[in-house]
Amino acid sequence: MIDVLRDYLLFILRAVRLSFHGSRIYYTWMGLLTLLCVVALHSYARQIATGLALTGMTDQVSWGVYIANFTFVVGLAAAAVMLVIPAYIYKNEDLHNVVILGELLAIAAIIMCLLFVTVDLGRPDRFWHLMPGFGEFNFPYSLLAWDVVVLWGYLLLNMHICGYLLYAKYCGLEPKPMMYLPFVFIAIFWAICIHTVTAFLYVGLVGRPFWNTAIVAPRFIGSAFTAGPALMIIVFQVIRRYSRFHIRDEALQMLRQIVTVALLFNLFLFGCELFKEFYSDSVHTSAARYLLFGLHGHAMLVPWIWSAIAAEVAAALILILGARRIALLNIACVLAFVGIWIEKGLGLIVPGFLPTPLGEIVEYFPTLDETLICIGVWAFGLLLYSWMIHLSVPILSGDFRRAQEKPACPMPE
């Protein structure tokens, strides 16, 4: 028992030292991200001192870029599941090696989600009111309470799976299937839950016709399974370029198929939504009209949403028609990612509020501090992910392992 603990502490110590050892590129990248985090922290301190008045939000549009990014990043967190399903269920060897990289992304993404929600709170000092057992938890009535459960659950699941597999590899031991496989299957189910619960957060609001429609949840799945794997395709290429971790093109092509199908599914659902809104042409189409064409002279989102639609359609065309060239695939992935970030971010949140239930339109525009805080949360997520990759790649390649001369020890349970 003591040996196990000592080995583990030694692992942490060595991991800390390894974290600060890297190439000039590593230091520049991490330094840049840290700088962005510090700038964002400054803005957040200003927000704490002033209140949310520092943001562009109003009583009319009471959620803005924080919640928009939160919604988008919840989708990214499910990227892991798209790697896990073929790897574990269909025993796809190409994906097996990279599945941990996907799950690490899920961890970073969930932490970003929690940060986006935290910076949106008017009273972050009262966070403990949300902790089951300490505060008052309105479960099962409030979908936000559900979201707290599924997000923390997903975080813990993925931390366990990645932590267990990586530490087993570090110790040079064969991982015991009983210790991680059940959790992998729960995580697959759970990934669908985090999307669906987050979608229901909006769907359940009767006063907001733009959200109060059954199509939001399926669209969340479609858009998430586009943006997540699209990001993974780019990230894998960065990893294989800057580290010794080998990722074969076959893994990228597998992901390409996923992105293609999910993107077409998402566009199909978008078409369904357009038909429903505009063929019947009732008063409830005001929000969609505001988003796509502008309403009563207010049209702030119109250029954004059309850029998003154009980007997604272009990505779909490239994916269907384009040769299997990696450069073209990368362009399609960037287009799809940006398109969905707009569509599922501000394109989903702001029209939910406009026109207001009393028919008013007040345009929302994020302030500089609000934007810097968002950039900071993204930078923190990337920092976290880069750090985890920096430690995991040498573990997976066998370069970073427990000292050889020690006798093999049992795994901590």
Added chain:
Amino acid sequence: MSNQHEKKTRGAGIRTLDQITDAPLDRRSFIKIGTAAAAGAAALGWALSPLLDAEGSITIDEFLQRHYERLNADEMQAILRRIEDDISARYGVQANLSDPKPLPGVEYAYALNIGRCIGCRRCVEACMRENNTSRDPEIQYIRVLEMEKGSLDLEKSDHYYDPETVPQKDTYYMPVQCHQCSKAPCTKVCPVNATWQEPDGIIVVDYNWCIGCRYCMAACPYWARRFNYTTPLIPVGEITTDMTYLGNRIRPRGVVEKCTFCLGRVRRGLNPACVEACPTGSRVFGNVLDPGSPINYILREKRVYILKEDAGTIPRFYYFFDK
């Protein structure tokens, strides 16, 4: 380790990772770590510096205060005195803060005569004064809509009408405030039970428990909830000093607030401030369970309608057209 050796091995992959992570720390490394730590501390200090200007840091009592329904009478008294002191320190007035409970056998309802309302907004003004809502930024619970004659389309309404005199020709006026719904979507979505419906039908917010997530604002079909984006500002002379814990006390920053039918007044048997201020008698309020009350009469005898009845929230707020 010599400088030359360091240069030779850096990034060249000659040392194994084991050698890197297990090598003893030398003097150079300590200097590096020290410099980095100092730079980090300086950056952190700069980043957090705005917090020094933050007014009114919260006390440990305030931080640990429990949910309204878990407080006993003594704890509540202590909290009321603490809030009075806080208001006196911050706004320079001596408040008289109490926590009146709902009256037994009472359920409130409200009816508004659209046929009479002239859109003068005196209700709005009286409401702000009574409820100590922030004057800058301005928070109002009642929104009076100038409607197009012959239409109930809210999108065609004017929220910011400002003519010389009211009423204007070919318009009618529809004030909207919290409908105190029986099946309230706002209380259902609150993740921490910071807002709930009292037995007399009034929906309240515990401003000391709200975490400021604003989910209730998204849920409300009547746009009745307001958020304190910053610390409320009220000129001292305009502060109403008779305050209630769940009602019109000056709110802290970062929490949601709303109309409470002037809970502190109505539980003493008075009318809400908006009813009292209305020069045309368009506003009727009372205990719907009392067969002799005017509100009971109106709901029985007049042709009342409910705004957005299709939302299915069963409001306690009705409109009717009458001379």
